[in-house]
Amino acid sequence: MEKYYKKWFKVLIIPALVLFVVVILVPFIMGLTYSFTAWRGSYFKGSEHWWGALVGITNYLKVFRSEKFLSALAYTLKFTVVAVVMKNLVSLALALMVKNVDKGKGLFRTIYFFPNLLGGLAMGFVWSLIFQNIFSTVLFGGDSPIQIPFLCDMLQDPNKAVFAMAIMATWQSAGYMLLIYLNGLNNISEDLYEAAAIDGATAWQRFRYITLPMLMPSFTIVFFLTLSSSFKVLDENLALTNGNFGTRMLSLQILLSTRESTPANYGMAQAQAVIFFVIIAVISIAQVMITKRKEIEA
């Protein structure tokens, strides 16, 4: 089999390569180029061709002076921190629970994984009903015996909304992350726990000194996935708050910015997309490098 792959490797990668070049690489290079021009979507301002409409780094300067972009960037960072922590904690906790279940393990896994299969935008509107009505008027507000103001009208305050969106994002992705953690947990040899138990290690010590270090490879993957998906979040933002109350994040900002000038300033929107790409690339690479180093230590 290995010989087969070795022999046919070049042929087999052609479809993927062609797709990558046509769908990602070419548009990326075009986008990068257009971010330096006065591109208006359907034409280049003052010229027939892009090279006649070059404006240097004007678009980038405008982006960095744009209050909307900067506040979207800050808010995205805030959301990312909250969402990454929440997603990791919840999915790890669920994985530990599912691992210790004897009967119906498959059922729990399926239930936890299920939200992952549902469309983000559609679920966003369902969650918007939950936050606006169930949380605010039935469970934690209105005449309910449990009064938790923090969980009421969560979509009408930027600080509460971070958590509202993170709750939905966690609900949606925890099942997927759970599978990765579960796989990691199953790979830890029972011998280690037994040996530790004999030496008198407490449950916490076993978790801290065996489970955590041995789970580092899973951490790397889950961190990487949750970090970039939180940074790129759009559905939750669009459906829950639509950027109101200062909750606009970067993806939504890029999406909306062509609608916020007449004619649409695609050059500037493209510049934002390039900056967005660079930020995600830097974070992802740095994060992979750091966790990789941790893995070796473990």
Added chain:
Amino acid sequence: MKARKVAMLLVLGLAVIGLSGCGQKKKDYDVYFFNGKSEIAESLEDACKTYEEETGKKVKVFTVGTVEGNETLRSEIKSKDYPTVFATNSIGIEEWKSAGYALDASGLQNADLKELYENIPESMRLEFEGEGNYGVPYNIEGYGLIGNKELLMDILSLDTIDQFKADYQEAGYEEFQAMTEALDLYIQSGTGGAFTLNGNTYTVRDGKSDLTKDLTGVFAIAGAEKWTYGNHYGNFPISAVYGTVYDVREADPEKAEELRTPIIKSLNELEFATQFAAGADGPVERGPQFINSTVTGYDQAIQMLAERKALFIKNGNWIYSSVANISEETAKNLFMLPVKVSLEDEDITVDGLAADQMNRSVPEFVSQYYVINAKATDEERREAEDFVYWLNTSEVGMDYIINKFAFVPFNADENTELDNPLSNDLIEYKVNGNILANPFDAAPASWGLECYGKYIMEDLFTNAEKWSEKEKEEIADQCIAYWKSGMEEW
């Protein structure tokens, strides 16, 4: 080795073919119309079929809703199968003119269509920087305070609504406030009373009737949808300073300073109106629930009007069919009144416009135009021109526009009769010269949504207390700053 090379070439070839699409193919239509109004999509298809039966020319129609419309048109017009006639508005024309797609009347081949273009009233022409004549209006739309006359006549014990309508038009803002308060007292407690409009007294009856027993508030307000007040309500303060779309475009950005008082007064008006909002099971008070999309969404607001829970809604003639879907009875009783503003003559800086004129007028505007694609071939343009001419002048075409699209044709006069009573009212206001333009259209992109409407929703509608003067002034400052920076050349 050889087999591998052959396979490689094969896969590569397949991938290239797959990605390059179907290649050359003869177009199987004569006219490709990119329509910008989703409400008429179905009837438009029918109109095109009729056209094909009459002339043998096939028209392909593609319809997208308004928000994504521009984005789709941008890619569609650059494709090989580009539209030969498309829809845009008085703001979008800047893009299509600059990109070279908008054909001016002077370039038309069909002499009859050219004449039609030239006969479009000055105020409705599609121009760019005061020049050119780029399209034929789809229709006229307008908005105001829409009421249910059946309920009003019942509450006020009237036989017809005509006198009320006439008096309301002449009434000032204080009279409007007194009327609202009297109606609210009746709705909340069934208590009668009286108010005057234009000096004439109207008596509110005592006790609820079958018709009025479901009322929960005077106005249906879609608090959760900021475009409903951000966009259209924003036109009133703007109309005090700018007469038309083109006035906004040509004015010095500093002129926006004059918007301060009109904006603050418009916020006061909203503060007043939001105290009388109808809800599903009782009045809705300002606060978090006032902007909850499951309580005060657009559909809910329409429903409250249709189900006789509210007496009035600020909206446009286009709501007729949505209301009719819920209640035919309510739909046929709708009538349109002007939105009352609290502006004084000295707040209005538009030449020749006075407060009483504003108070008896409704904004009317052309939402879309048919534009011929200047980059299409001579033959394609000729076909497209013939179709636009047919749709807008032939007996069959006009029948579609008036009866199937339920449009107010741009050249409507007092003889035009429509099913939609709101459209008939619009024609009446137009014939009497009681119309405002829609300079809001030329406001900086997203000014209504991301500035004026946003502050109203986030800071004011959620606040049940009295709105502070300072807050209102700050909002006006923000709106003016946003306006000025949006007007800068970039």
